[in-house]
Amino acid sequence: MNQSVSSARKPAVTFRANAPVDFVVVGAGGAGAIVAKQLSTAGFQVVVLEQGPYLRESSFHHDELKFKDTYDPPFIGQETLTNIHSLQPNTFRKSDTEKAEVAAAITYGRCVGGGTVHFTANYWRFHEIDFIERSRWGSIAGTGFADWPITYAELEPYYTKAEWELGVSGLAGASPFDPPRSKPYPLPPLPIKSSGVLFERGARKLGLHPFPAPMAILSQPYHGRSSCQHCGFCEWFGCEWGAKSSTLAAVIPLAEKTGRCEIRANSYVTKIATDKRGRVTGVSYFDSHKRGQFQRAKAVVLCANGAETPRLLLLSKSNLFPQGLANSSGLVGKYLMIDQSAPAQGTFEHPLNEYKSVQVTRVAHDFYDSDPKRGFFGGGGLDGRFDWYPMGYALNGMPPDAPRWGARFKASLRENFNRTMMVLAHTTTLPVASNSISLDTEIKDAWGQAAIRVTFKGHPDDVKNLSFFRDRELELLDAAGARQKWAFPISDTTLGVHLLGTCRMGNEPKESVVDKFHRAHDVPNLFIVDGSSFVTSGRNQPTCTIQALAYRAADNIARMAKSGSIETSI
Amino acid sequence: MPPLKRRRMRENKANRRKFLTGSAFGLGSAWIALHWPAILAAQQYAHDAMASGQRVPLQFFSAEQATEIEAVTAQIIPSDGTPGAREAHVTYFIDRVLVTFERDKQPTYEQGLRDLHSKTIELLTSAHEFSELKAEEQIRVLTAIEDSTFFEQVRVHTIMGFLSNPEYGGNYEQVGWKTIEFEESHVHAPPFGYYDAEHTKSKS
Numbered sequence: 126m127n128q129s130v131s132s133a134r135k136p137a138v139t140f141r142a143n144a145p146v147d148f149v150v151v152g153a154g155g156a157g158a159i160v161a162k163q164l165s166t167a168g169f170q171v172v173v174l175e176q177g178p179y180l181r182e183s184s185f186h187h188d189e190l191k192f193k194d195t196y197d198p199p200f201i202g203q204e205t206l207t208n209i210h211s212l213q214p215n216t217f218r219k220s221d222t223e224k225a226e227v228a229a230a231i232t233y234g235r236c237v238g239g240g241t242v243h244f245t246a247n248y249w250r251f252h253e254i255d256f257i258e259r260s261r262w263g264s265i266a267g268t269g270f271a272d273w274p275i276t277y278a279e280l281e282p283y284y285t286k287a288e289w290e291l292g293v294s295g296l297a298g299a300s301p302f303d304p305p306r307s308k309p310y311p312l313p314p315l316p317i318k319s320s321g322v323l324f325e326r327g328a329r330k331l332g333l334h335p336f337p338a339p340m341a342i343l344s345q346p347y348h349g350r351s352s353c354q355h356c357g358f359c360e361w362f363g364c365e366w367g368a369k370s371s372t373l374a375a376v377i378p379l380a381e382k383t384g385r386c387e388i389r390a391n392s393y394v395t396k397i398a399t400d401k402r403g404r405v406t407g408v409s410y411f412d413s414h415k416r417g418q419f420q421r422a423k424a425v426v427l428c429a430n431g432a433e434t435p436r437l438l439l440l441s442k443s444n445l446f447p448q449g450l451a452n453s454s455g456l457v458g459k460y461l462m463i464d465q466s467a468p469a470q471g472t473f474e475h476p477l478n479e480y481k482s483v484q485v486t487r488v489a490h491d492f493y494d495s496d497p498k499r500g501f502f503g504g505g506g507l508d509g510r511f512d513w514y515p516m517g518y519a520l521n522g523m524p525p526d527a528p529r530w531g532a533r534f535k536a537s538l539r540e541n542f543n544r545t546m547m548v549l550a551h552t553t554t555l556p557v558a559s560n561s562i563s564l565d566t567e568i569k570d571a572w573g574q575a576a577i578r579v580t581f582k583g584h585p586d587d588v589k590n591l592s593f594f595r596d597r598e599l600e601l602l603d604a605a606g607a608r609q610k611w612a613f614p615i616s617d618t619t620l621g622v623h624l625l626g627t628c629r630m631g632n633e634p635k636e637s638v639v640d641k642f643h644r645a646h647d648v649p650n651l652f653i654v655d656g657s658s659f660v661t662s663g664r665n666q667p668t669c670t671i672q673a674l675a676y677r678a679a680d681n682i683a684r685m686a687k688s689g690s691i692e693t694s695i
Numbered sequence: 696m697p698p699l700k701r702r703r704m705r706e707n708k709a710n711r712r713k714f715l716t717g718s719a720f721g722l723g724s725a726w727i728a729l730h731w732p733a734i735l736a737a738q739q740y741a742h743d744a745m746a747s748g749q750r751v752p753l754q755f756f757s758a759e760q761a762t763e764i765e766a767v768t769a770q771i772i773p774s775d776g777t778p779g780a781r782e783a784h785v786t787y788f789i790d791r792v793l794v795t796f797e798r799d800k801q802p803t804y805e806q807g808l809r810d811l812h813s814k815t816i817e818l819l820t821s822a823h824e825f826s827e828l829k830a831e832e833q834i835r836v837l838t839a840i841e842d843s844t845f846f847e848q849v850r851v852h853t854i855m856g857f858l859s860n861p862e863y864g865g866n867y868e869q870v871g872w873k874t875i876e877f878e879e880s881h882v883h884a885p886p887f888g889y890y891d892a893e894h895t896k897s898k899s
Binding site for chain 1: 773880882888
């Protein structure tokens, strides 16, 4: 075969159907792709089972109906990149005394690359405090608030690795609140937008310290990938330029290049199988034709996100594991932490044209740490942004006094579409045991498996914190010179994104699901690496930390596998 | 370009005939959900249809129903100096979505059109059809039903048809995007807006 430059990439390996391999990774998202790439690079054979499709840059278009998802009513998106609620229903309730009703309760990335394909690409490291906050603050009644079993210093090399391997734009040292780092960002910040200039203006007036947003989007060409062309379709969309540092663009090609990693898309895993000794033997899944398959492996790495990971463990119960696999603690699915938000918007005299370029260019971390003087636990970061597209703005983003139809509606739309920006806080969510992912007892998905049931009600401190941040947002918009400003109401969160905490990491098998190296306490050849490992929420920009954890976990798994310290059933 | 107001009057007159005969408009592609190859095929179809001057017929509405719906959409986003729902071919967009991904909304439209007719006669006893009313009268009728499920559905669909990708049959020739000054492109370059331009100038 003639090989031109563009087709020089070796075709990826295809393993013989269901022949045993070293590792099965479940989920090709932000964490799974990294684990697969690290393990295959280390010489192991890896099959990655991803329930969603394997899309390429050529599939990504500026089509709000096709790609912008169900986040806002009237829920018109087609869920091209995310979980499909018509096939995978969820149920929702605020507490276990209520009957759970069918609702779109969670959203996550469902394609090769997972959530990193459609994410906004905010790429915040955790701060040192995020790992030791329980020790600093003390206990909080009604929560499982705890320190992590690892520190920022232990994770720092892997933050650096993630930033340099994936490609992140930012300015080291620009924020006085930044944690220490061993290396600067590989790429300079993206160009500032009008929302960034106004955010900076307002923040400075208030004595805050705005800085260029760290973004997993290339400001310059990097590792053979194109730089950002400022088309503006980042959040909820796939990048047609490959400039967003999704694992699809930045990691999967490296994994496939090893010749030892097969990405098997459209593969819906339903059960993790174990032998009589309690060792994992492989996973059952439905292929794209809904035929049942079984993939044997020496070890399984579960990277299916904070909702699907616990569901899979609960679905995998057996005589040996009657509460669900790896669930002797009873904590699988518990301590669900989701992103709660209360944004504010403002309009300005001149056009901002915010629909162009990346969503966020300036951030402030002045209120990152919690402060006892506020009277509640909570902290967060603020960013200046515009995350509307034309249709969504006209339906949900307009000033509250705009009429809903007619000549004055149209006039307001024309006037404000290009003059609006948002200030958004990313805030703490406390781990509450009753907030959880569990199996619905009645509703099943299109593969006949029990649906995900979400139980969630924000802790009172979370809600106070949101209200604190909403006031800061409005102050900032005012200081920036907004001619009109308004906040969206703080209401109970019923749709979860950034799904965290449901298989928490810890040293005590009774109080956690995985150890500090992401190995399940109960199963020696099962590893769990995704948002479910989080002990606390950070400030709800989790991707950077999920990926740093994935690099760290994969290095340790490879080391253990090489030294023969993973007991397998094969 | 002739003044829009005059153009709109002409369109109003020709309206019924246009729906009866299919279309004098060039339509965007027929909407085919989910499968990208199918969308490409559909675009090719639309392209061929336009090139050959073929009509793309209505698939859900009768010509009479389409006339009524168009009159409603034209009050939701009026053509008042800049293009509105009518110029964006919103009625064709709605017709398409009602036979594809919004099929479950068909009963809302069927019942809603009957209710619109009764409300029109109730409020304006000499009237026959909503579409034949003067603008002020139409606004009066719509204000009376603005809290109904039907009106909210038409409102949402009108906004969708005005601002969604033209492939779905609305936002004809991007008139919706142009009206709100949204420029669709794979490439933009800084400065993007007034404030960052000013910021860059002050720094240099």
